[in-house]
Amino acid sequence: MSYPFQVRTREEYDAAYKKSVEDPEGFWADVADTFVWKKRWDKTLEWNFTGPDVKWFAGGKLNITENCLDRHLATRGNEPAIIWEPNDPEEHHHIFTYKALHHKVMQFANVLKNNGVKKGDRVCIYMGMVPELAIAVLACARIGAIHSVIFGGFSAQSIADRLQDAQAEYVVTCDGAYRGNKDIPLKSVIDDALVQCRFVKRVVVLTRTRIPVSMLKGRDVWWEDEIKKVETMGNPDCPAEEMDAEDPLFILYTSGSTGKPKGVVHTCGGYMVYTTYSFVNVFQYKPDDIHFCTADIGWITGHSYIVYGPLCAGATSLIFEGVPTWPDAGRFWSIVDKYKVNILYTAPTAIRSLMSFGTGPVNAHSLESLRVLGTVGEPINEEAWHWYDEHIGKGRCPIVDTWWQTETGGTMISNLAGVTPSKPSYATLPLPGIQPVLVDEQGNELQGNGVTGNLCIKFPWPSIIRTTWGDHERCRTNYFATYPGMYFTGDGCLRDEEGFYRITGRVDDVLNVSGHRIGTAEVENAINMHAGVIESAVVGYPHDIKGQGIYAYVIYDGTHHDPALTRQDIAQTVGRIIGPIARPDKVQFVPGLPKTRSGKIMRRILRKIAEGETENLGDTSTLLDPGVVEEIKKGKV
Ligand code: WT7
Numbered sequence: 001m002s003y004p005f006q007v008r009t010r011e012e013y014d015a016a017y018k019k020s021v022e023d024p025e026g027f028w029a030d031v032a033d034t035f036v037w038k039k040r041w042d043k044t045l046e047w048n049f050t051g052p053d054v055k056w057f058a059g060g061k062l063n064i065t066e067n068c069l070d071r072h073l074a075t076r077g078n079e080p081a082i083i084w085e086p087n088d089p090e091e092h093h094h095i096f097t098y099k100a101l102h103h104k105v106m107q108f109a110n111v112l113k114n115n116g117v118k119k120g121d122r123v124c125i126y127m128g129m130v131p132e133l134a135i136a137v138l139a140c141a142r143i144g145a146i147h148s149v150i151f152g153g154f155s156a157q158s159i160a161d162r163l164q165d166a167q168a169e170y171v172v173t174c175d176g177a178y179r180g181n182k183d184i185p186l187k188s189v190i191d192d193a194l195v196q197c198r199f200v201k202r203v204v205v206l207t208r209t210r211i212p213v214s215m216l217k218g219r220d221v222w223w224e225d226e227i228k229k230v231e232t233m234g235n236p237d238c239p240a241e242e243m244d245a246e247d248p249l250f251i252l253y254t255s256g257s258t259g260k261p262k263g264v265v266h267t268c269g270g271y272m273v274y275t276t277y278s279f280v281n282v283f284q285y286k287p288d289d290i291h292f293c294t295a296d297i298g299w300i301t302g303h304s305y306i307v308y309g310p311l312c313a314g315a316t317s318l319i320f321e322g323v324p325t326w327p328d329a330g331r332f333w334s335i336v337d338k339y340k341v342n343i344l345y346t347a348p349t350a351i352r353s354l355m356s357f358g359t360g361p362v363n364a365h366s367l368e369s370l371r372v373l374g375t376v377g378e379p380i381n382e383e384a385w386h387w388y389d390e391h392i393g394k395g396r397c398p399i400v401d402t403w404w405q406t407e408t409g410g411t412m413i414s415n416l417a418g419v420t421p422s423k424p425s426y427a428t429l430p431l432p433g434i435q436p437v438l439v440d441e442q443g444n445e446l447q448g449n450g451v452t453g454n455l456c457i458k459f460p461w462p463s464i465i466r467t468t469w470g471d472h473e474r475c476r477t478n479y480f481a482t483y484p485g486m487y488f489t490g491d492g493c494l495r496d497e498e499g500f501y502r503i504t505g506r507v508d509d510v511l512n513v514s515g516h517r518i519g520t521a522e523v524e525n526a527i528n529m530h531a532g533v534i535e536s537a538v539v540g541y542p543h544d545i546k547g548q549g550i551y552a553y554v555i556y557d558g559t560h561h562d563p564a565l566t567r568q569d570i571a572q573t574v575g576r577i578i579g580p581i582a583r584p585d586k587v588q589f590v591p592g593l594p595k596t597r598s599g600k601i602m603r604r605i606l607r608k609i610a611e612g613e614t615e616n617l618g619d620t621s622t623l624l625d626p627g628v629v630e631e632i633k634k635g636k637v
Helices: 012-023 024-032 064-066 070-076 100-112 130-141 158-165 186-194 223-231 268-282 300-312 332-341 348-355 381-393 474-478 520-528 565-575 603-611 626-633
Strands: 043-048 052-059 080-085 094-097 121-125 148-149 170-174 177-179 182-184 202-206 220-222 250-254 261-268 290-293 316-320 341-348 372-376 400-404 436-439 451-455 487-495 501-506 510-513 516-519 533-543 547-556 586-589
Touching: 012 024, 024 043, 052 268, 064 070, 064 268, 064 487, 070 100, 080 100, 080 130, 080 332, 094 100, 094 520, 100 130, 100 223, 121 130, 121 158, 121 186, 121 223, 130 148, 130 250, 130 300, 130 316, 148 158, 158 186, 158 250, 158 565, 186 202, 202 223, 202 381, 220 223, 250 300, 250 626, 261 268, 261 474, 268 300, 290 300, 290 332, 300 316, 316 332, 316 547, 332 341, 341 451, 348 381, 348 547, 372 381, 381 400, 436 487, 451 501, 474 487, 501 510, 501 516, 510 520, 510 533, 516 520, 520 533, 520 547, 520 565, 547 565, 547 603, 565 586, 603 626
Parallel strands: 080 316, 121 148, 121 170, 148 250, 170 202, 202 220, 290 316, 290 341, 341 372, 372 400, 547 586
Antiparallel strands: 043 052, 080 094, 177 182, 250 261, 436 451, 451 487, 487 501, 510 516, 533 547
């Protein structure tokens, strides 16, 4: 495959950027023309950010799986599409060629159809990192069903909330999942969720760990049995459903600063174009490169850069079932050597965690196949950047620091490997087609270099969020109302003297814990459900490995059996309501919370105390009861 839209030099980058601003429609039409469309679009872009109402490639007809699979069959049919490395290094790995993956996707698409799934229906996928997860995702796309993948670390309650919000009548899951030395009982979690979701008609269960599971007559079926049924029907084909460019492709739930997680909606045409374009450009993908993205497919990174971007580009994408530290802290490095991985894309959290084991586990491996390294999900500190550069990249691999969000669909600001310069802790420059701006609190655009402000994007790109499922107004108020006429990211950002962008972190009440996005309000609601809790306030604090840890201040009026145990009970409640990833790291019992006279919690003060600051807490004169601050300082955990 060749990629006519791949920018290969700094001069080409500058020229592409200029063209993308002067003639965005011409720029994106050229990129989109390299894909397979069942019918070409009528109008490249129609948009306003007041609705918001954004349509890319309107009137175009396509199916993304024809671009991920069918179009590669003639040229790359026998090349590996997916390499799957199991949790246990002793277990056999699997390689799926494009032909094999195409066949499996059509088979499972027929299973979905046999079970009543139709175009536009929502299918919830709750699985471990097995190849069938990618197959299930693509099978949905094949028949035009809207997938909603839920990360395996979410609780039954979180699943029930998402199933209800999406009105998903179909679920695909596994009996269990292997992660390191743990076996996670996924089907059992689904069973708990479905007690509240009687509208679910069918649950397809893949065998993985073969732990005992309950199978409800009339509702639950085994993946393997259903495959056998479609095999005996003879015709393995499943034609790709004709989709409108603006038909929804998937929903992915993500946390905001208020309320329950919202369902970010991406559509077929624009998402396909942008994920492929950004994949090829950021990593400077070359045919036959082995790409290893360590994210979970339950997050947007896995959707865009394990499944859709790489497969549309005809790449080889490695899926790893396990965790970086099991059976030992050299697992990533042994995978790199085993498959001669060329591109490694991971999170700063993973790098910091592996750093803590020293260079021993690294030096046992050669890593000579590596050509490009990437990071995503949170700001990378300079120390981790240099360690990654020196010990993993051996000083010869460019590191791409990719800034983006669930809502943006693909990477927005990043250096292009070996093409534009890198700078430790900087995402650096926008991709051609992306127009970032920094604004002050009043929404004035900050001109020139050497400025810090809130990061907005002032022109649409093909994979911009279209809506939040079932609640368009929420999409408007969350992203398009703070600064009218712009998409607001929620991130703070510096543009330095050279014009390079450095993301400084969220400016709203959203935490980033190990690269996972968690709303403070969501955690507070969960804590407040614990018996005896009167009120709580949650803030982030710097954590050496996770980036941010969760610090909870709790007013508690229940029976203290033992404060240490009660703290654990509270964490347990949060684990039940949201999932283990949202469990607070620290819980402090407080007599009151610092509030203004109007009753607003002053989080700024709580953040400072959680950071260990005792002196400079800023202006406390507007507090209703300044005395409470002293009490909180004394009780810090
Ligand atoms: C938030 C989005 C993008 C996929 C994974 C996370 C933070 C993301 C970077 C980066 C600094 C980053 C931002 C953003 N973030 N990448 N390279 N440098 N911060 O997706 O869960 O939607 O979270 O992650 O704060 O807003 P997400």
